[in-house]
Amino acid sequence: VFDLLSPARAWCQAAAQKLPGGIGSKLCGRLVLEKTAPIYLLPALDGDLKTMTFLQEVVDILLAYITESFDRETKVIDFHYPNELLQRNNWELQDEPETLDDILISCRATLKYAIKTAHPRYFNQLSTGLDMVGLAADWLTSTANTNMFTYEVAPVFVLLEYVTLKKMREIIGWEDGRGDGIFSPGGAISNMYAMLLARFKMFPEVKEKGMSSVPRLAAFTSEHSHFSIKKGAAALGIGTESVICIKADESGKMIPADLERKILEAKQKGFVPFFVSATAGTTVYGAFDPLIAISDICKKYQVWFHVDGAWGGSLIMSRMHKWKLDGVERSVLKLTWNPHKMMAVPLQCSALLVREEGLMQNCNQMHACYLFQQDKHYDLSYDTGDKALQCGRHVDIFKLWLMWRAKGTIGFEAQIDKCLELSEYLYNKIKDREGYEMVFNGKPQHTNVCFWYLPPGMRYMEDKEEKKKRLHKPQTPHVCPHHVSFTRNKMAVL
């Protein structure tokens, strides 16, 4: 049985011996006498009541914040510039502990200046609203406070990841849902994994010998693709110059003929084409690359075909819109699919789905014997840690799984369909409206509606280049290509 003040006492004894002039014992006096925060909470003996009261007070603050966030009459943000915000509150870290009351004040201050991402009038990249079942699931995840590296420390969560990834693979259309996959900390890392796996698949010796054992590689992706493809190439030692940008058409889709031309060009220059990343739902236009045509080219030239569906992958859950992803089942290797975007799962939740079983394991395993003992008494394929780039891995699965249970597949479908319906509604409202101009013609394929607002003086300018130049200059904050994404039934007010 340990003493509830023992950490403080231990420190005091040490401090008293080491610090000159009695400072040690003065500090100790304060530490022991004041009812400071952590000492009286669990795991202190008799800490139950105090802990429950404290946690309940925090929950009350959070519930009030949630109610306020959904009230469209409140401000989305009480915005201050960084230096101003630094001065508006005491954010500093001190030597001395604070009281529990101070901690509650800090929680309130943090939320006061936070942006209400659940607010009906909040629009930003990756905005997803705040799903209540997802939030509850995230609270549970924090409380369970574990790690995905082995089955023994996360039995349920590892199983739920297994069940969910299998379901996702079935939806893609891979036979019997077979394959592999992992939840990773975001789409950028998922895309990096994809490139890593493609390189390993083609040149397995790269794991031991590095890039010096490999010819110069070339990867291909559309000029509208996400910057993480280049970032990944830089990190993996492939180099950004080896990422060859394929032209997109007016609506933002990769042009297959240009892909074929550039693959041939690269081969002529002595590069080995190893990876094509098609995008299902580009970041700005929301365009879907023509996956079938691209996969045919990949097959012809034996290049690994990856689909970055971080943004648009979720449309596969909609019977009405899944045709936009036709061909995704041909992705020979893998697919990035971020439920934290279109499916409104709390941040963060990004899946990488891999067709070939065992590939991730072979590519990333290091056989750390202190962690992945081979003599455990259960099926070791549930120890997912060695196939990841991470060692410890946050539990990102439970919020998606619980939301899926709550909505059912048809609930996600209804939500996705509704968002696409709203974006078409917005498109129809804007396209012939005085003072607005669409960035490209044609109905949006995803929930991105891209338009320019033209200030009165620019509406009838003839010189297109000059007009474009002036539009790119900020007039009022953020008069730049507007990019409005609907998730969770939001309605823009023009």
Added chain:
Amino acid sequence: VFDLLSPARAWCQAAAQKLPGGIGSKLCGRLVLEKTAPIYLLPALDGDLKTMTFLQEVVDILLAYITESFDRETKVIDFHYPNELLQRNNWELQDEPETLDDILISCRATLKYAIKTAHPRYFNQLSTGLDMVGLAADWLTSTANTNMFTYEVAPVFVLLEYVTLKKMREIIGWEDGRGDGIFSPGGAISNMYAMLLARFKMFPEVKEKGMSSVPRLAAFTSEHSHFSIKKGAAALGIGTESVICIKADESGKMIPADLERKILEAKQKGFVPFFVSATAGTTVYGAFDPLIAISDICKKYQVWFHVDGAWGGSLIMSRMHKWKLDGVERSVLKLTWNPHKMMAVPLQCSALLVREEGLMQNCNQMHACYLFQQDKHYDLSYDTGDKALQCGRHVDIFKLWLMWRAKGTIGFEAQIDKCLELSEYLYNKIKDREGYEMVFNGKPQHTNVCFWYLPPGMRYMEDKEEKKKRLHKPQTPHVCPHHVSFTRNKMAVL
């Protein structure tokens, strides 16, 4: 104003048109009539009460779980093998939504089979107990549900990261706390960043041109270092064979003379030594490499010096134990320091501290113009996204910051000192005990206490090789080098 049933209705209209034989309208009937989970919660109009009731019910489940977790008379885990656990509950994802009552049942089932990581008798790698202020902070983080990539979507959290990283750099001893850093998803990724930065610092052209523009590199780390160094080298295209293992002494510390010898050897073979990763607190032994001697060698041969303090870095907060990290302030580039380990911050929370300002930005930036506009009206150094490998980045800072406020620096110090005191207590209990044998002689430097349990038949075996062989065979589950780590005042019962 939107209709609370509109997602369901939208789906119904579509389904009725597309599905044959009235199935669509049958499904719709059920969807609209049943009081299914997400439809009546916020953001539905009048969803407030139902939402608050639901969230409070979840919180009640969590509070009961917390109380139970701290009760040492309860079981740490209700363990079942994977296939058995799959059958004990219905974990499947269905087309149809569940009711809110079902969702609460799922939450209870998940916790029933989870491992109680807060339990006083729970020991495992990375075990940290469950800090109540950290937990409260994590609940708040989930509720704020945002992303660290720009100041505009996470103003407070970005500032708190800034404040905390500066404080950590001050504690290391870097002048005025200057430098840079980031919170990343775990120590393995932090170590990968470190290697990436070292390579870029020495050969900036690698970003564009890849490894083919760079001579063959060599990295050095002790044979006891964490596997993430090799994993990182494999991913970055350097190759695991370019990671040269330096011998450790009997207590697990890197031998500087061997480092110097191997650097010279590598140079003779035409490799360019670019990176030394010293470990402050090895995974199994808890050993601290001699940082001063290593940094002298790094300086002599102009190799970048990184300290992997994922496990032991936190000892720098203890006036009694910080000498073990003497020399860490010389780490020219960077330090990995995981507060989610020794400081018991909820998972996950890993800091990478970088000495040179601007280096991370130059190494990783891709200038995505849709996200990191250069014409924003605030100091753009607060847009941290472009220096990260990730695009979206989970908010890992708030739990550390709030715990630091609650405990003060002296609270963390007291906690760390207490844990080290307990491990010394355990060491003294075991070292001369019948049937036990220490894995190495000497007091533990960190909280790792490594020992063998010798079954009666093996206690007086003369043949050391034979004895070792037999010890490595599992007799009962996990008779292997025991590795007991104390965090949060736990006491092992022998």
